[in-house]
Amino acid sequence: MxxxxxxxxxxxxxxxxxxxxxxxxxxxxxxxxxxxxxxxxxxxxxxxxxxxxxxxxxxxxxxxxxxxxxxxxxxxxxxxxxxxxxxxxxxxxxxxxxxxxxxxxxxxxxxxxxxxxxxxxxxxxxxxxxxxxxxxxxxxxxxxxxxxxxxxKVAGLPAKESKEVKLITNLEEAVVYEDIIHPIIDSRCVSCHNPDKKKGELMMHTAEALLAGGENGDIFVPGDPATSEMLVRVHLPEEDEDHMPPDGKSQLTDDQIALLTWWIDQGASFDKTVAQIEVNEETQLVLNTLLDPNANKSEVEVLLASEITPADKQLVSSIQQRGVMIMPLAEEVHWLQVNVPRSASADSLMSELGKAAEQITWLDLGNTATTDEALKAISSFKNLTRLHLENTQVTDAGLASIAELPYLEYLNLYGTQVSNEGVQQLAQMPNLRKLYLWQTQVTKEGATQLQEANPDLEINMGVEEWKAVKADSAVALR
Ligand code: HEC
Incomplete structure (x- = not known):
């Protein structure tokens, strides 16, 4: 009743x-x-x-x-x-x-x-x-x-498990349920679905419990993720009453959902190893993260996800007092983004900014009077990932210092005097992915040459020019 x-x-x-x-x-x-x-x-x-x-x-x-x-x-x-x-x-x-x-x-x-x-x-x-x-x-x-x-030990309890995600050392031999699926369910579902707290009459702490289902019966259908109640609920909008885990609780990540889906799709076996079931390309990418959490991340993402010692507070506030916007890249991280105002003398600022070179990862010098001279100091900003130099006085000579930045991913040279010869220095930059060359001396031929040297690079020459570069570059068409 x-x-x-x-x-x-x-x-x-x-x-x-x-x-x-x-x-x-x-x-x-x-x-x-x-x-x-x-x-x-x-x-x-x-x-x-x-x-x-x-x-x-x-x-x-x-x-x-x-x-x-x-x-x-x-x-x-x-x-x-x-x-x-x-x-x-x-x-x-x-x-x-x-x-x-x-x-x-x-x-x-x-x-x-x-x-x-x-x-x-x-x-x-x-x-x-x-x-x-x-x-x-x-x-x-x-x-x-x-x-x-x-x-x-005194209380007779087993030792604490380390908080870090358990990494798998040999993927092929890993038992799919035991090593991959159970840890996900354990961290996201078992707190409400266990012998002490059987929400919806469902326990999820063991294979038997999963097979027993909840008050409405089976929670998964082997081979059919789409009708499996546990996944149906996971995919409901978060504000839906039936969404799992309930609104406000730690949610599953996309990778975790992909793994649960893959497991059910492949028959929800409790004893097969990864080698014994089919792994498509997408699943393989997710599985790789179990071996190495950084597997699918770019070098720049790994860098920005790492910890860095905070910059000196006094230094930061003295830079701020010069009218420069300097602030953390995100809440609770110590990486800094810096925006130098049009009026500031970038050349004289560089030595002061240089003291926080380790922490500064975004630097916007766009529309300032920055010269090649000021750019010499830029090579010490080893962790720079984004650099705005649009509408500055930078020329080919300045690019030599930039070419040494190992993590630079984004470079904006729009409206500068750089030319074909200068930008070829950027061809070997390992992480450069976006380059803006609109309204520079760089020609379609120059950009095509650069593109062929670095196929991962996206060169922006302004809309029409860019199409031309794409068309001319055998690499880009691959
Ligand atoms: C914060 C507590 C909580 C967490 C965490 C939680 N659930 Fe639930 N779950 C509930 C409650 C409460 C119900 C019963 C209410 C209902 O039927 O909607 C329920 C019911 C269910 C049911 C329906 C059982 C049945 O037969 O009616 C399924 C399936 C389910 N949960 C799956 C999951 C999955 C999968 C996870 C982890 C990804 C999870 N739950 C995490 C609280 C939770």
């Missing part, structure tokens, strides 16, 4: 209300202990109030908790423990309150002992209820997840 919405509605208040009895009952216990000291005797009457409020709020919390449990999705075993410890807390709190009242009327050492024992047991039971409640919502390893290894 469906649980009425109103029951589930009130049930959701359980996680909020439960803090009240914890606070009141622990307070009652502490006040009781304190009031036994002469100095704190005045607290004695307050114990009764704290106990009363604690018992009453615990009763409300239990009722709401029972309503919440009606919604299902929790592991039986943990839920039962939590439920009965919660109920025991209420009973013990009520008994403690009655004993407190009785003791107020008659001083009797035996009665006092019974009362204090009840109170102590109640606090222990309360802690237990709280602990298992926490495990229900956060998973049973919530408390111990970050426990240091020596402590884990």
């Amino acid at each position: 469906e649980t009425p919405d109103i029951v589930l509605f009130f049930g959701r208040f359980h996680p909020i209300i439960l803090h009240l009895p914890i606070g009141f009952l622990v307070l009652a216990f502490l006040l009781e202990l304190l009031s036994r000291m002469e100095r704190f005797r005045v607290y004695r009457p307050a114990v009764g109030l704290a106990l009363f409020l604690g018992a009453a709020s615990a009763l409300v919390a239990v009722i709401l908790g029972l309503m919440l449990a009606e919604g299902g999705g929790y592991g039986e075993e943990l839920l039962n423990l939590h439920k009965w410890l919660g109920i025991a807390t209420v009973v013990l709190a009520i008994v403690a309150f009655l004993l407190y009242r009785k003791r107020s009327k008659q001083e009797n050492p035996t009665l006092d002992k019974v009362y204090v024992s009840t109170l102590s047991v109640m606090v222990l039971v309360l802690m237990g209820a709280g602990h298992f409640g926490g495990s229900l919502t956060h998973g049973s390893d919530y408390l111990t997840q970050y426990m240091p290894n020596p402590l884990r």
Whole structure:
């Protein structure tokens, strides 16, 4: 039978209300202990109030908790423990309150002992209820997840797994489910689909659990990713109620989705190795990232994904004071982008910028009075990936320094005096991918020659000219 919405509605208040009895009952216990000291005797009457409020709020919390449990999705075993410890807390709190009242009327050492024992047991039971409640919502390893290894040993827990993604050393021999699929599911799905927390009556922590399916039956159809419920849900828009993992939780990456799809498409085997099933070209690219996370990244992407020591703060602010825009490339990274305003004297700025040469990766000197002289300093900007020199006084002579930049990917020379001869110096730059030569002395022939020397380069000569270069270049037509 469906649980009425109103029951589930009130049930959701359980996680909020439960803090009240914890606070009141622990307070009652502490006040009781304190009031036994002469100095704190005045607290004695307050114990009764704290106990009363604690018992009453615990009763409300239990009722709401029972309503919440009606919604299902929790592991039986943990839920039962939590439920009965919660109920025991209420009973013990009520008994403690009655004993407190009785003791107020008659001083009797035996009665006092019974009362204090009840109170102590109640606090222990309360802690237990709280602990298992926490495990229900956060998973049973919530408390111990970050426990240091020596402590884990004492507690009899297995050593922590390293946080880094487990890389595969031999792809061909890797077992597809065990080495590739399980780690994905484990990191993105198992937190809600395990024996303690069976959302949708579905567990995903083992092969058997996956095969058992959820409340609506099978979650995958071997060989048919399109009708496999687990993938259907992954592909729903994120705001859809049925989208997995639910909105706001860590989502699967495109690569992870591709791997899950590939596994199901190839029959969802639990024991075959990569060598035993078909791997198409796209899947191979994704699989390569399991051997080396940087497999599909360009050198420039790898560079910018790496850590760099931050530039000196004082230096950055003194550069800023000269009207230069200098700021991080993105939030929480130390790579810098610099934009020199038209009015600034780029030549005199270069020596100061040079002190942050390691961190500066985008430099915009476009439309300034930059000369070849200033460009001599550019060769020390080893990590430069983008350089704007459009409409500057740069000539062929300046390009020699630029040719030494190992990571330069983008170079804009639009509207400068560079010529065919000068740009040939750029032919061997390993990472250069985009070059703007519109309105320079470079001719169609010059650009074609450069294109043939570096087939990965995209040369922009202005729309019409570029088409001509493409047409003339045998390489570009390949
Ligand atoms: C934050 C918790 C959470 C995470 C993480 C999560 N799920 Fe779920 N999942 C739920 C809830 C809640 C339901 C039940 C509600 C429903 O049916 O929409 C559910 C239901 C499902 C169902 C339907 C089961 C059935 O038979 O009705 C599938 C399939 C599913 N999840 C797959 C996944 C996959 C695959 C992942 C990981 C990529 C995942 N879930 C991660 C909470 C989660």
